[in-house]
Amino acid sequence: MIAGTLVIIALIGIGIRRLTVQDSWTSGFAAESGFRQATRAVNAQFFGMHVLLLCAEATKRLQGDLPTSAVSPQGISFRAVC
DSSP states (O other), X not given: OHHHHXXXXXXXXXXXXXXXXXXXXXXXXXXXXXXXXXXXXXXXXXXXXXXXXXXXXXXXXXXSOOOGGGEETTEEOOOOOO
């Protein structure tokens, strides 16, 4: 019983050195995905900031989905609503 416990403790000691914590949830997305590309662009343009807080005033409220293709370094393109 004690020998088995010592073996387990020894194996844990060996394995703990190989343990790594992966804390980048964005790496779960494909490198070529629109999300990862947009994240890289924001990180590059805002010096590594990964949370973008935006405050804007508008006379009309827009609601709906914004595809990744609508966001570019030049700005955000909204589709015309009729």
